[in-house]
Amino acid sequence: MTAGTERKPLTGAFRADGAAPTLGEYRKAGGYEGLRRALKEMKPGEVTKEVLASGLRGRGGAGFPTGKKWSFMPMGEKARHPKYYTCNADEMEPGSFKDRVLMEGNPHLLIEGMAIASYALEASTAVIFLRWAYHAARKRLERAIAEAYDGNFLGENIMGTDFSLRLHVHSSAGRYMCGEEATMMTALEGRRPFPRAKPPHLSVCGLWGKSTVNNNVETICNVPHIVKNGAAWYKGLSRTKEGGTKLYTMAGRVQRPGAWELPMGTTMRELLEEHAGGMREGYRFRAAIPGGASTEFVLKGHLDTKMDFDSMPESGSRLGTGTVVVLDDRTCPIGTTWSLMDFFSRESCGWCTPCREGLPWIARILEAIERGEGEPGDMDILREHCRDLGSGRTFCFLAPGAMEPLRSALRYFEDDFMRHIREKRCTYGRAGL
Amino acid sequence: MLTEEEKEEIRKSLKDVVHKREAVSDALKVVQRHRGWISGELPEVAEMLGMSPAEVDSIATFYSLIFRRPVGKHVILLCDSFCCWIMGYREVFEHLSTRLGVGFGETTEDGQFTLLPVCCIGACGVAPAMMVDEELYGDLTPEKIDSILEDYK
Numbered sequence: 001m002t003a004g005t006e007r008k009p010l011t012g013a014f015r016a017d018g019a020a021p022t023l024g025e026y027r028k029a030g031g032y033e034g035l036r037r038a039l040k041e042m043k044p045g046e047v048t049k050e051v052l053a054s055g056l057r058g059r060g061g062a063g064f065p066t067g068k069k070w071s072f073m074p075m076g077e078k079a080r081h082p083k084y085y086t087c088n089a090d091e092m093e094p095g096s097f098k099d100r101v102l103m104e105g106n107p108h109l110l111i112e113g114m115a116i117a118s119y120a121l122e123a124s125t126a127v128i129f130l131r132w133a134y135h136a137a138r139k140r141l142e143r144a145i146a147e148a149y150d151g152n153f154l155g156e157n158i159m160g161t162d163f164s165l166r167l168h169v170h171s172s173a174g175r176y177m178c179g180e181e182a183t184m185m186t187a188l189e190g191r192r193p194f195p196r197a198k199p200p201h202l203s204v205c206g207l208w209g210k211s212t213v214n215n216n217v218e219t220i221c222n223v224p225h226i227v228k229n230g231a232a233w234y235k236g237l238s239r240t241k242e243g244g245t246k247l248y249t250m251a252g253r254v255q256r257p258g259a260w261e262l263p264m265g266t267t268m269r270e271l272l273e274e275h276a277g278g279m280r281e282g283y284r285f286r287a288a289i290p291g292g293a294s295t296e297f298v299l300k301g302h303l304d305t306k307m308d309f310d311s312m313p314e315s316g317s318r319l320g321t322g323t324v325v326v327l328d329d330r331t332c333p334i335g336t337t338w339s340l341m342d343f344f345s346r347e348s349c350g351w352c353t354p355c356r357e358g359l360p361w362i363a364r365i366l367e368a369i370e371r372g373e374g375e376p377g378d379m380d381i382l383r384e385h386c387r388d389l390g391s392g393r394t395f396c397f398l399a400p401g402a403m404e405p406l407r408s409a410l411r412y413f414e415d416d417f418m419r420h421i422r423e424k425r426c427t428y429g430r431a432g433l
Numbered sequence: 434m435l436t437e438e439e440k441e442e443i444r445k446s447l448k449d450v451v452h453k454r455e456a457v458s459d460a461l462k463v464v465q466r467h468r469g470w471i472s473g474e475l476p477e478v479a480e481m482l483g484m485s486p487a488e489v490d491s492i493a494t495f496y497s498l499i500f501r502r503p504v505g506k507h508v509i510l511l512c513d514s515f516c517c518w519i520m521g522y523r524e525v526f527e528h529l530s531t532r533l534g535v536g537f538g539e540t541t542e543d544g545q546f547t548l549l550p551v552c553c554i555g556a557c558g559v560a561p562a563m564m565v566d567e568e569l570y571g572d573l574t575p576e577k578i579d580s581i582l583e584d585y586k
């Protein structure tokens with residue numbers, strides 16, 4: 001373990017010049033030691049136990065315990081083979097760019113994590129489902145994969161053991177829906193990517209009808225260090241009960257937008273004041289979306305909430321992806337909400353009526369209000385939609401997820417909505433001026 | 434008719450996959466790389482992958498980055514998701530649109546550029562952002578846009 005990765009397992013081995021470490025550099029920083037330990041010293045079940053004990057929770061937004069997810073995989077000789085392991089690298093949640101940072105900064109870390117996870121799950125094929133726009137990440141991953149095959153960290157009889165693994169990148173063609181894990185399986189099978197009914201769970205009937213486990217990029221990048229250094233060390237990195245560090249990002253009108261690996265449970269105030277350097281000259285903090293487009297707005301009074309999965313609900317929102325976008329006091333919150341809803345309405349797959357018809361309706365109303373053509377009854381229609389597109393009313397989480405920011409916008413920015421409707425104009429200057 | 438070169442590239446994308454049809458989006462992207470958009474090649478692609486043309490069509494019409502209408506020599510994808518919106522998306526859009534003389538979904542008269550909206554390209558730290566072909570540009574201002582467009586003339 002090098003000093004860099006001791007406190008910052010995800011980003012500690014990043015090169016200062018932004019290039020991806022080569023295989024040699026990665027190994028010098030302790031790379032592939034976790035894989036060695038897993039293959040040579042541990043049984044698959046023991047790896048899963050270690051990950052469970054570490055308290056690692058899925059970093060794709062939902063926060064489900066990773067070890068628990070792995071434990072659903074049928075194991076041993078009675079299990080049906082082959083089994084598959086997939087990595088969700090289809091980061092398309094507006095506001096999120098953390099997985100790109102990880103894949104570009106250290107592709108071998110992801111590959112090693114996938115090899116260890118595949119060993120733990122007895123998977124023989126692993127696929128990285130990559131978002132179309134990440135051209136730089138694709139090139140770096142492909143180079144790293146070739147190096148890993150050459151170094152016998154992938155391929156047949158890895159490190160002289162019985163374990164063999166094929167790994168490849170599938171690059172998508174641009175649809176937010178594919179980030180939902182069952183939909184991703186459908187996309188990988190070359191079918192029109194609609195979500196699938198569950199059960200059966202993916203661990204029973206996933207990719208090509210075979211047992212499959214899927215994890216997010218950041219989640220997987222934690223695995224090599226957990227295996228190498230143990231669950232207790234990993235827990236110690238955090239400020240709260242939830243293990244490890246988190247790759248937080250902050251964007252908006254702050255001094256230094258960026259990404260930082262910090263102990264899990266860091267507050268948003270610290271992100272804003274210490275890491276992002278506070279607000280830009282002439283702008284004040286108004287609100288923030290803490291974890292990607294499908295989380296509720298939080299306000300100033302919530303800045304001291306610890307940012308982990310269990311604590312964030314105190315702020316009325318969720319940790320989600322931990323990628324914060326700040327809304328300042330000079331940008332119109334109605335326009336911002338319109339932009340959010342317009343995105344969701346465009347990305348609806350059209351499968352269920354409330355989502356297909358409701359989201360465009362919401363977007364049209366918000367556009368009208370922003371343009372000064374809103375009606376007093378609009379607020380009621382929007383509130384009704386929050387209920388009608390809520391949890392359990394649609395096939396997948398896209399529509400209910402979209403209602404989270406809308407619901408909080410209606411609550412927190414009610415005065416702004418009413419002023420737009422009353423004065424028949426946007427009461428802000430143009431966004432960004 | 435697919436050219437030999439296109440067929441060869443599609444065959445190459447079959448190298449790693451578990452079943453041929455996994456490569457359908459890759460195959461469409463191969464054709465698109467050569468021709469700009471997908472027109473009459475669906476049945477041939479379908480045959481190479483053991484799929485029906487209708488199935489390939491249902492995929493080609495689902496993904497936003499598979500084009501079913503002609504596009505210009507360069508495709509500009511302007512991010513309009515909320516982070517870019519907060520950071521001045523409207524000003525950027527208006528400038529781009531005036532400069533090119535086209536709105537979203539349109540191609541300039543000289544066939545150089547097609548302007549399309551896109552959701553979050555993972556560049557929120559340098560918003561507002563856009564992509565031209567495979568190149569990412571952040572911290573956009575009207576001046577910066579002018580100089581980027583010059584480079585593609």
Ligand code: SF4
Binds near residue numbers: 177352394399
């Ligand atoms: S909620 Fe929307 S995106 Fe999800 S299945 Fe229904 S229509 Fe498709």
